[in-house]
Amino acid sequence: MPTLLPSPAGDAAHDAAHTTAARFRHGAYAEPCPTCHVPAGELCRARRAVHTARREAYRRRHRDTALVPLLVGR
Numbered sequence: 001m002p003t004l005l006p007s008p009a010g011d012a013a014h015d016a017a018h019t020t021a022a023r024f025r026h027g028a029y030a031e032p033c034p035t036c037h038v039p040a041g042e043l044c045r046a047r048r049a050v051h052t053a054r055r056e057a058y059r060r061r062h063r064d065t066a067l068v069p070l071l072v073g074r
Helices: 010-023 053-061
Strands: none
Touching: none
């Protein structure tokens, strides 16, 4: 099994992925964070992490959303 070694390029890519998701409000970044109290579309105060409460709020809100609502039976 290959071992991942930390590198500046990997760190930059990881930071860029979180920044892009927050900027476009994708995933958990679509919700405000109840833990660190930042609004939707901003990074959590913890570097490179999304708080569990924020992820749960996103999952709760999008639990009943169907990908193609017109094709899904009611």
